[in-house]
Structure formats: C-alpha cells, structure tokens
Amino acid sequence: MAGRAIQDELGIENLCYGCGPQNPEGLHLKSYWDGDETVCTFQPRPAFMAGPRHVLNGGIIATLIDCHCVCTAVSAVYRSEGRPMGSDPLVWCVTGSMQVDYLRPTPIAAPVVLRARVESIEGKRTTVVCAVYSGETERARGRVVAVRVPLSWRSPS
Numbered sequence: 001m002a003g004r005a006i007q008d009e010l011g012i013e014n015l016c017y018g019c020g021p022q023n024p025e026g027l028h029l030k031s032y033w034d035g036d037e038t039v040c041t042f043q044p045r046p047a048f049m050a051g052p053r054h055v056l057n058g059g060i061i062a063t064l065i066d067c068h069c070v071c072t073a074v075s076a077v078y079r080s081e082g083r084p085m086g087s088d089p090l091v092w093c094v095t096g097s098m099q100v101d102y103l104r105p106t107p108i109a110a111p112v113v114l115r116a117r118v119e120s121i122e123g124k125r126t127t128v129v130c131a132v133y134s135g136e137t138e139r140a141r142g143r144v145v146a147v148r149v150p151l152s153w154r155s156p157s
Helices: 058-080
Strands: 031-034 037-042 092-102 112-122 125-134 137-149
Touching: 031 058, 037 058, 058 092, 058 112, 058 125, 058 137
Parallel strands: none
Antiparallel strands: 031 037, 037 112, 092 137, 112 125, 125 137
16 A cells, blocks of 8 residues: 555545544544555544443444545545546546444454445445444445545535
8 A cells, every 4th residue: 555545635624523634523534545446544542432441333334434435435536537546537426325333342442444445336325334343253234336526516605
C-alpha cells in the first residue's frame, strides 16, 4: 500500500464524521488500494466503547464500513473512467443502502482492519463489500450501495 490515502486524493472538501480529513472531531479514516481491494486500519479510542468497556460500539463499526466503502466506490469510479482521483468532473457518492452483519464482538484495544472490494459498478450505483477484522478474526461484514450524485448535492438548497 503506497501513495496517498483515497480521502486525501478526493479533491473536495470533506467534513464527514468518519472519513472527512477536514472534520476536527471525526474519525479520520484513511483507505488505500492494495491490489483489487482497499484497506483501512483504525485504532479505536476508549470513547468508542459499547456498553461493555472492552467492546467497540456497533454504530462506530457501521460508520467505519460506510465511509470506507463509499470512499472505495468514489475511487473505483475514477479508476473505471481511466482518470486520476480528484480530476474534473469531480466524483461524489453517497450511501444508497447499507447492510451490516455483526459476527463477533470487536475488541476496542486492538486495531481494526477493514478490507473492501468492488462487487459491481452499474450506472450511478457502485456496490462494495467489506470485512472488518480484529487480529485474524472477522468481526463484522457489510455491503454498501454507493450512488453517484452531482456536486450540487453538497450545497444547501
């Protein structure tokens, strides 16, 4: 995994709580291509605990999957169009649907690794599947349908 993170290559102001580099309170996910999949390593903080102090909150897990998959989808669209990330016209996707399966508790003390791959690109819809690991154990998995939207979507009406 070399180069800059997908989130740093987007070419757009991104204030998203999960993946926005410009959000001072956010999670600041960094996703990188590794062959045909993207990888993100995230170290949970104690504030992200579930009811038990040693387990990561399910909403944080869902946010990790959502943001990693949407950024993967954006990057995949650029790749499918044969152009560099951040080139005009800028690509932006939003979550159209998301499914998360929680398989096992995710320890909060260890890094979490997300591995995602593009399942399909069909028109404005990119489907990405993701597995969440702590150590060698798969803890959760998700499937996100990301929908390409015009940049005007980002501005209030």
